[in-house]
Amino acid sequence: MSEITPQGDSPFIEGFTLSDVRLANGITLRVAMGGEGPPLLLLHGHPQNHLAWRKIAPQLAQKYRVILPDLRGYGDSDKPPSDETHRPYSKRVMADDISLLIEALGWERVAFVGHDRGARVGHRLALDHPEKLSCCVFVDIAPTATMYALTDKTFATRYFWWFFLIQPYPLPETMIGHDPALFLRKHIDGQLKTPGATSDEIFNDYLRCYQNKAMIHAVCEDYRAAATIDLDDDAQDSDKRIESPLLLLWGEKGTVGQLYNVVDTWQDKARHVQGQALPCGHSPHEEVPELFLSQLQCFLDSVL
Template identity: 80%
Template sequence: MSEMTDRGASPFIEGFALKDVKLANGVTLRVATGGEGSPLLMLHGHPQNHLAWRKVAPELAKKYQVILPDLRGYGDSDKPASDEQHLTYAKRSMADDISLLIDALGLEHVAFVGHDRGARVGHRLALDHPEKVTCCTFVDIAPTATMYAKTDKAFATRYFWWFFLIQPYPLPETMIGQDPAFFLRKHIDGQLKTPGATSEAVFNDYLRCYQQPEMIHAVCEDYRAAATIDLEHDAQDSEKRIACPLQLLWGEKGTVGQLYDVVSTWQDKAVDVQGAALPCGHSPQEEIPEVFLAQLQGFLDSVL
C-alpha cells in the first residue's frame, strides 16, 4: 500500500505542491505536482533534484498534470542503504520506484521526460514497464553501455566523475564530503554552458541535499551501479527496444553532443527515434527553457 503526506506548496515552483509518497516497496519519494490533464512525469539528473524543471514546469502545467519526483538517493527522497552488488541503486530498482509511483498516483501511464540520470532510469522504465510510458524524451545522454564502450581520453577527461564516483567506498565519499560545495559548484559550472542558469537560491537547495552524507553515498552507488549491474542488465536485454516514440534532445556545447552522434547511438535501442541539438550545454531546461519547451511541446503534440 502507498501512503501520501502533504508537504505544502513548493517554494520554488509556482502552483506546485509537495508531497511525500511512500511506495509499495517501502521507499518514500518527494514529489512536486501541478496542473491537470494528461500526466507528464519528469525525472532530474545528477547533481540536481526536481527543481531542475522549475523554469519549464509551470508552463507545462497549463496543459498537463506534471509530476516531478526526486529520484531515490537524491533530493528529499529516501536514501536507502546499498549492497555489494549496488542493486539498490540499479536503474532497474529506480525505474521500479517510478512504476510504483505511477500506480500510487492512480495513473495507468505517463509521458516521460528524463535528464541525465533520470533519462537512464527512463530507459530502463521503458524496457521493464513499457505499458507505463506513452512516449519518452531523453535529455543529453547516449546509452550508458555505449558511452563506456567508447571511452577514450576525451570522454574520460570531460566526464571524470564517471570513473571517480565508481571507486570503492569510502574514497569518493570521503573526498567529496570534505567540501561538497566546491565539488557541486565545479560540477554544475563545468556542465552548464550558460552563466547564471542556476541561481544562488537554487544552488543552495541542491547543496542542502548534496551535503548530506547519505546523498553523497547514494550518488556514488548510482554511478557504481551504472558501471556494473546496469551493464549486466543492458547486456541481458540487448535485443529489447524502446517501443514508444523517443525524442532525444542534447546540448551542442556539451560533451554528449560533441563526442557522439546522439541519434545513431539510440537507433538500435528504440524503434521510433528523433532528435535535435540545442544551443546550450548539459541542461537545456535550465539554460534555454523557452527553446526546450518548444521542442518538448512540439513532440508531445505530435505523439499524444
C-alpha cells in the same frame, strides 16, 4: 500499500505542491505536482533534484498534470542502504520506484521526460515497464553501455566523475564530503555552458541536499551500479527496444553533443527515434528553457 502525505506548497515552483509518496516497496519519494490534464512525469539527473524543471514546469502545468519526483538517493527522497552488488541503486530498481509511483498516483500511463540519470532510469523503465509510458524524451545522454564502450581520454577527462564516483567506498564519499560545495559548483559550472542558468538560490537547495552524507553515498552507488550491474542488465536485454516514440534533446556545446552522433547511438535501442541539438550545454531545460519547451511541446502534441 502506497500513502501520500502532503508537505505544503513548493517554495520554488509556483502553483506546485509537495508530497511524500510512500510506495508499495517501502520507499518514500518527495514529489512536486501541479496542473491538470494528461500526466507528464519529469525526472531530474545528477547533481540536481526536481527543481531542475522549475523554469518549464509552470508552463507545462497549463496543459498537463506535471509530476516531478526526486530520485531515490537524491533530494528529499529516501536514501536506502546499498550492498556490495549496488543493486538498490541500479536503474532497474530506480525504474521500479517510478513504475510504483505512477500506480500510487492513480495513473496507468504517463508521458516521460528524463535528464541525465533520470533519462537512464527512463531507459530501463521503457524496457521493464513499457505499458506505463506513452512516449519518452531523453535529455543529453547516449546509452550508458555505448558511452563506456567508446571511452577515450577526451571522454574520461570531461566526465571524470564516471570514473571517480565508482571507486570503492569510502574514497569518493570522503573526498566529496570534505568540501561538497566545491565539488558541486565545479560540477555544475563545468557541465552547464550558460552563465547564470543556476541561480544562487537554486544552487543552495541543491547544496542543501548534497551536504547530506547519505546522498553523497547514494550518488556514488548510482554510478557504481551504472558501471557494473546496469551494464549486465543492459547486456541481457540487448534484444529489447523502446517501443514508445522517443525524442532526444541535447546541448550542442556539451560533451554528449560534441562526442557522439546522439540519434545514431539510439537507433538500435528504440523503434521510433528523432532528435534535436539545442544551443547550450548539458542542461537545456535550465539553460534555454523556451527553446526546450518549444521542442518538447511540439513532440508531445504529435504523439499524445
